[in-house]
Amino acid sequence: MGRGRAPCCEKIGLNKGTWTEEEDMKLIAYIHKYGHQNWRALPKLAGLLRCGKSCRLRWTNYLRPDIKRGNFTRDEEDTIIKLHALLGNKWSKIASFLPGRTDNEIKNVWNTHLKKRAASGEQQPVTNFGASTSTGDRMAGAIEIPVDPAVDVFGIFDDALSTLMQSNEMEDSVFPETLGGRQDSPWTSSQKQSRGPVAPEGTNHPSVHDAGKPEEEACEAEGTRRDGQREEWLDYLEKELGLRDDGEEWDRWDEMEGDMVDSLLRDDSFYPYN
DNA sequence: AATCTCGTCAACCGCTATTTC
DNA sequence: AGAAATAGCGGTTGACGAGAT
CATH class of the missing domain: 1.10.10 (Arc Repressor Mutant, subunit A)
Structure with a gap:
């Protein structure tokens, strides 16, 4: 036999199609x-x-015994829409936030109902980070450019994040050490105020949207709270999409992922398709 | 009643990531 | 170190049913 992986099984004589x-x-x-x-x-x-x-x-x-059957609730659908805007076609990731629902089911619901709902008379999905058109390129972290270049993709996240940052709920979930919990947050207390993340030592990763931007310009932008949030959010996204690999420091971001997304989901004002 | 169209969803396919040897 | 095995993911397909013509 040659190189490459063997077929997952001998297909000959095996049943296919609907299970009895x-x-x-x-x-x-x-x-x-x-x-x-x-x-x-x-x-x-x-x-x-x-x-x-x-x-x-x-x-x-x-x-599986823990599968939840039946129609999706409006809440679940809204959650999927929000998560899809955040994560793109990462169905298994989305499913992890919806107990009892499977990635396949969510994918089907999105393709049959929610995609239309999101598109009908409303904005096109403003972003589809990490989404891909084929299986082959999904790990390349391809970012789709919004159809309408006038749409401020990052502004939407800015606004969402802004709102969240102003709430104590976000403070507690994203910066849990304020409650006396974890001590390994990438933020210091002063940076939490300015909402700027601490770059891991020895790393200097330009954000996606800053690629090619003169350095002074980038520094200038860094002073503002808004850009701080933007950087923060993009850092998170870049990490999430595998666009960067900063080692241990960034591994910590993973730990906060659930809290961050949970917070966004709890925020009624964050509805990406309105 | 026949057939066409469309929506739904379970299952398959092809790929990458991870683990094992 | 690298090949093979295995697990998992996301895109696509096709069977089926319901409604329209």
Whole structure:
């Protein structure tokens, strides 16, 4: 056999398409008894004529006991819209904020309902950070330029972040050490006031929107609170999208991700498509 | 009643990331 | 170190049902 990865399974003689009740029962029974340490080996052991990948998908998207079935609530839909504006087509990431919902389900809901709702008579999605048109380029961190160049993409995040920064809720969730909690926030207390992030030592990563900007100009901009927020937010996004790799310091951002997104979701004024 | 169109959603495919050996 | 195996992600497809013609 040549190089490259082998097919995930021998497809010959395996069932495809819709799962039968009997197959479901076999899969459930097996996983309840033995778990799913090895998806590749599972179908054979469970007596299923399916490939492991198919089993995994069936379990995670349909059979898992914690799956929430039924229509999405308006709240859930709004959450998806907000998260999509923040994260782009990162369905699994979005799903992690909606307990009981799967990435596949959310993707379907977006494609069938929410995309239209977002587009109909309202603004086009103003951003689609990290979204990609094909699987191949998604890890390249491609950023789609907004369709309408007049739309101030960053301004929208500025405004959202501004609002959040003014609320105690954000203060507490994003800067938890103010509550006597964590001590490893990238912000110092004075920087928290100016809302500027502390750049990791020895790093100097230009933000995406500042690429090619003269250095003085960038320094000048740094003084303002608004730009501080912008930098902060872009830093976060760049990190999130894998556009930068600053080592340990940036790993800490990951820890705050949930808090930041949660805060945005709780903020009623942040609705990216209005 | 027949057939066409469209929306929905489960499942598949192809790819990358991560882990194992 | 690097190849192979495995897990997971996101885009796409196709079966199916409902409503329209």
